[in-house]
Amino acid sequence: MIQALRISAIAIACLMFVAGLAASIWAIAGNPLPESLPQLLSENMSRSGVEHPVTAVLLNFRSYDTLLEIGVLVIAGIAGISMAKTTSLEDPELRTSDSLLYALQRWFVPLMLVLAGYLLWAGADRPGGAFQAGAVLAATGVLMRLGGIPMEFIRPGLLLRLGLALGFTVFLLVALASAIGGDAFLAYPPAMAKTLIVVIESVLTLSIAMVLLALFVSAPVNDAEDPEEGGSS
Amino acid sequence: MMAFESFLLLLAVCVPLLYPIMALAGGSDKVMRHALPLLPIPALIFVLVAQPGGQLELPWLLNGGLWGMDELRRLFLLLTAVLWTVAGVFAVGYLKVHHLRRFCVFWGLTLAGNLGLTVAVDIASFYSFFALMTFAGYGLVVHEGTEEANRAGRVYLAMAVVGEMAILAGLLLASAAADSQMLSDIPAAIAESPQRDLMIALLIVGFGVKAGLPLLHFWLPMAHPVAPTPASAVLSGAMIKAGLLGWLVTLPFGDISLPVWGTLMVVAGAVASLGAAALGVCQQRPKTVLAYSSISQMGLMVLMVGAALADPQRAPVLLPVIALYTLHHGLAKGSLFLSAGLLLPSARMHRALMWLLVALPGLSLAGLPFTSGALAKLAMKEALAEDKLEFALAGYLSPLMTAGAVATLLLVLRYLWTLTAKLETGRNPPMLLAGWLAASSMSLLAFWWMPWNVEGLVKAPVWLPALYQVWALIWPMLVAVGIAGLTVRVTRSVKQR
């Protein structure tokens, strides 16, 4: 009874929330837009080093966002592997014995690798980019993992951590280098902008893929744990 | 005041004040004991050597101290010093080992208070010494530690504290009114103050506790008898007079006529002198009888104080008389109290002599001719003579005094009577005996040195009183003896039956 009451109350609250939100959206939609950012953007596209505006925003105009975003991803990865068990990656429980999957995998893995490469390359002038590529790459890894292909590098050792950090590190080094060059943090020299962005995108792809894969692989079956401070156990 | 006198004055107060330190520092019992009679000696020397009117300024003391001696204080100081000395001598012989040191401490402090208040001219030191005497006196009262003593002590303390507070309030008011810290400025200020009556009431009550004013006297018959005998002597002989002195120095005599207060005091005095006698003759214990006698005698003095309050013109005459009477009574009463601590010698001759010496101060109280009592009584009578007093009750004063004389002798007789029942036979310690003898002789000899020529009241020479005077003194005594004899006879016959 109380449960039902509570749920209906929440439901009503949510409905009101939706109504209010919709009303605001409607109202805002009717107001004139005081500032047109796209226009400003297109004026500055030439200095960005890439053709596609989304990529330009992501990796040049608002590259700080992206840097931190990768940081968030790395955090998730770290937090994930911090819970991984260290010994057996070949946990039989985690392996699918599906023979169809096993067969498909031979075909799909190379294809997906190629696709990832394409997405990365396409990012410069049309939709695509590091994240999409990294996602596909990670999917490949998941598939391989499910298929039982041993992936030693995913073991939470130095190698994995290097991989996790690679993209982020490179991005950061570029940012720092620009600051050392005398400009602001993350300000690429216009001449080198394109090159730098491509380099960053490539390593990011790798890292993103690693993070996602690590998160998938790191199965929290680790029994060792910290007791709570001063806890009874 | 000369440097020597100043020094002597300081010494007079400080010697007994500092004497208790000896007890703390661990002076031997023997030294403590034998120092007792020496304590008032500086004061005695001072009072004999110094000229009245000198003052000693002590600006650092309290609110600015001023000590000094005038005619009035001289008499009081004399009484105090003498009485304490003889009582001290007596005490040397009297005291037991038990709590000796404690007794000595309080003895010294009480003495210091008593001497100090007599010489203090500024309010603060006067009040300080007064309080010192009061509180230290408690130690003497409860010294024996019996249940009775403790009860007496409680009553004494309670009433004393109330009295102290009344004095404090009265002095505060008066001091504020006078805007002065000197006692000498107070009477005039009281006379003019709108709060006159309040102040007078407070002061009368405050000092009245000490002086045994009726209704404020309860402590007296309880406390005086239970104290050790030498202490009783000083309590009744000297300390009780401090209340009187308080009145004399604070109340507005001579400045203004206060008939209401005068009447009240006269009534109080009359009640005291007669009522106390009535109660006193019913007592069984000699020292209690003496205590009532003290109240009774104080009643006579209160009577005079009342008259002085009522009649400002007569006051200058009355005050010296009061002082005179005080001296006389103090010495006599001291001697009587001491005699209560005696042991009867076995030799018949000695015994008779002793009884004579015991009785004489008592008879002196009653006004036996050729004693200080006669002198005092005569002076009093003259001073209160009806035709010289502008006062409504003036007519009653003379019969009152006569009745007082009768009562006095009755009490003395009662005392002697109870004493015979109580005294044991034995050998008196020499110092004890010496003390008592000194006291008695002081009481008797004082007659010869008393400044009897006060305001020309008593016609010279005193050793040759006019016949009518002798008769005036004698007939009340005869009445008293008659009553006493009658009573004895009646009781005997009742007993026989």
Added chain:
Amino acid sequence: MTLWLMAGLLFTPLAWAVLTLLTDFSRGRLVSWAGILVQVLVSLGLWLAVARDGGFYYGLGGWDAPLGIELRVDGLAVTFVLLTAVVAGACGLHAGAYIDPDKPWHRYFWPLFWFLWSGLNAVWLGGDLFNLYVGLELISLSAVGLVALGGQAGALRASLRYLLAALLGSLAYLLGVALIYGQFGTLSIAGVATWLSDHPVPSGSGMALALMIAGLALKTALFPLHRWLPPAHGIAKSPVSALLSALVVKASFYIAARLWLELGQPIGSLAAAQLIGLLGSAAVVWGSWLACRQQRLKQVVAYSSVAQIGYLFLLFPLTFSVSETVSLQAQQGMTLQVISHALAKAAMFLAAGNLILSVGSNRVDALAGVSRFLPFSLFSFGLAGVSLMSLPPSGGFAAKWLLLQASLGSGQWWWVLVLLAGGLLSAAYIFRIYRASFLESSGTDQFFHPSRSLEVIPLILAMLALGLGLASDQVLTVMALPFEGEGAP
């Protein structure tokens, strides 16, 4: 010079996050100590620079707002940056000694710690609404990671709760950002404020502000959205708890405050301001009350955070439609409260950790007779408590004083009662701890003295919190510095 400092400030934590990711705990500790040194020096340098020359805007990547992301480097921001450097540095040093280096998962402490730090810096300096969102997420996720690090079911439960709350809060905030962008076409707070200053308020923006502040309030654990906080702060490792309570909740509050100060006057309403104030007051009372009833030491401290956060929200009513003076007083009070609470609460959590280590139990009763061993941590705990009780001369007192003045000055006397009652209530739970420690009981013979370095750190923090009150004026002058280029965007 300032450019270098800025670059150093942004770069160091991120770089150290990477560096420490590649090492194990013990080596990471050495590396981190170097990093802490660098970071403290850089922060101090920046603070001094701003104190000397005034604040400025810093366009990242060479792009100014609205196209790029601009950092707003003003007195308040650098003060908080410096505060973060001090508190996080202290927590880092403490953690280095406190955390067991032999557990393999503890190596991940350092990267998470550094990411947290970088997120905090991003938030203090951020002037771009979306960038602030990312910064918040950086903080939230690393904080959750720290809480969960190697934990038991209880810790996981707390961290999950924390994560869900944080995510919901972020989403609400992001929704508000979306509406703002839809309305104003810019993400720069300053840009929006500038536009609003000479235009009428467009309809619908109220919802945006409400959403953002509600989301941030959830992340700040404002009553009644506070229930996630005590478990998370109470169960984490003490240095982590210290970080969370001292800095992390302040980050979201800081954004809310900035939004309110820039946009609140045009967009907000009196009712909203009073409502937020009321919730803050409720937090003060309720949090303190619950803190009194906790059995475990760290839970007490955690609930105390809930209460202390309540004070911060009094900023909202006290800056809405009031005179310039009152508003300034309220802002100064809020700033001091943030700083002093950060220092005091960090000290308190670290000290609590030491105490727990010493007596081997996390219960309040277990402290009976502890004061006989003269633990420095108890002393630090006490000193920090002085600031929390807002007794002089602590920073907490200075803050309360200013808030009192603001309340009286604006005629909103009801907040006065809250402030005074809050002080007394906090005294109730703090004295409960003192009381426990003074109890002479026979049973406590075992006592482990933590190393001096562990004990000194909270002491220093507590001393700072205490001394802040004496130096408040100096701190506040820096905060009130004018901008180099007023209204730069």
Added chain:
Amino acid sequence: MTAPLLYALAGALLCGLGLFGLLCLSHLLRKLLAFNVMGSGVFLVMVGLPQHQGGPDPVPQALVLTGIVVAIAATALAVVLIRRYYHLSGLTTLDAEPTSREGGQE
């Protein structure tokens, strides 16, 4: 009513739905999914609302892309935590107390 506005309104609806789910569902995975639904709603509003008037706008698109990554990171972290939580306590909700006593009162 343009298509982007419709997206935005749909986003609002999704937000409400997600919120409801987040508050009412007790299974952790469901909560997580509800969070994702809500996130999608927010992204829709974010992209839809500015494009209603100004035409295609790459900025919100980029923002949403970033937002998605963040959301994914958060989701992934949450899943890891949930799995471990389940492993340690055998619970899938936060309603009941886990096996190791937490004590105290919230």
Added chain:
Amino acid sequence: MTLNMWMPLFALMTSLMASLVIFVLPEQGYRLRTAVNLGAALVKLGIVAVMVWGVFHGVDYGLSFTMLPGVEFVLKADALSMMFAGLSAVLWFLTTIYAVGYLEDSPNRSRFFGFFSLCVASTMGIALAGNLFTFFLFYEMLTLATYPLVVHRGTEQALRAGRAYVIYTLTGGAVLLLAIAWLQGLVGDLPFREGGHFGDADPALHGSLILIFVLLIAGLGVKAAIFPLHGWLPQAMVAPAPVSALLHAVAVVKAGAFGIVRVVYDIYGIEASAMLGLLEPLAWLAAFTILYGSARALSQVDLKRRLAFSTVSQVSYIILGICLFGPVGATGGLVHLLHQGIMKITLFFCAGNYAETLGIHRIDEMDGAGRRMPGTSLAFTVGAFGMIGAPPLAGFITKWTMGTGALASNMDWVIGVLVLSSLLNAAYFLPILHRLWFREPRGSWPHERQWGRLETSAWLFWPPMLTAAMTVLVGVLASLPFSPLSWAELVVLRAYSS
């Protein structure tokens, strides 16, 4: 000039530093700790003496800096502050000696002496505070520093007392804070100034000023233990004797009373206070407290508890004194600040001696203790008579001066209060004295300890003797320059002449 500026800070720092050093010293470092304690106390005594001399000759000691916008932290020394500072410096020294002996073998001595010094530092701060804000700073610090001392024994009873203490004082502090903040908002930061500030206050402000005054008094009255805010004081007597001594004589209750003095004289100004009609009600309240405290003391059987209620009563003398509009009454109140301290500390020292040496806590166990411990009992007697107001002791000077002052300002009823209170004082002290001196001991003492030659340890013996001697001397020598009375007259002279 610069040295003079720093003098107040030095005075403050001596005990603060001592406190910090003691906290760090190991528990076993008995000699070193004692040396630090006594050394610091002596240094402070010296500094204060120099400052007293300086203030007498008109030297200006002052230090101030801005703490918060619009609020200054001010330390300065005027005649009034030196009064309090002198009291605490002297009595700190004695109490330290006493405490060293008292706590000879007990645990937690480092903690105790640390907070003890801190407590004195706060008292010093209160004395030297130059405005209300600074005063409040140290006032609250005092609360905190005293708590560990009150609960020092760690028993249930002590902790309960500590709780009552904290609840009362912190609530009082909150009220005080409100009042100070309000005042600040109304008229800005006000330094303590002889003659006050509100002599010509805007009539429109009068309502607020009266309300603020009430709040201020309520806040300060908790520490000053004005009825009905006195509840903590009798409970707090469970603390060790040196603490009670310090609490009752110097630190806590005096801080409250001193604060009230400051408020009436140096913030509102005596004329303004009278004009606003604030003094009369306060005087009545103080008078009631005087009688109430004494009456309650009568029925106490625990010696320290009786003394505690006596404190309740005695501290209100100070307040009553300053409410008497006029220089003489003020002198009486102020001088009691010192006199009460000296007398009460004597009594508590003695109570501690009885407890420590003979195990006596209750009054009915005191029979005959005077013979076993004559020195202590003598000191006790002097203290008790001082309290009663028997001349020529310190208490008499107070009563006399206050009484004169009351008459000068036409508040004759005060005399009645004084007299009645003295009677009550006598009623609860004299029986004790009787037991001490005139009763036979009841066999063995509850818990007797022997110490060499003296009746008790020398550390415990001399402090009460000294304070008892002081009780006598400040009374007898009241008219000397630099005596408490003369100094109070100086303070009042400066307050009324400005």
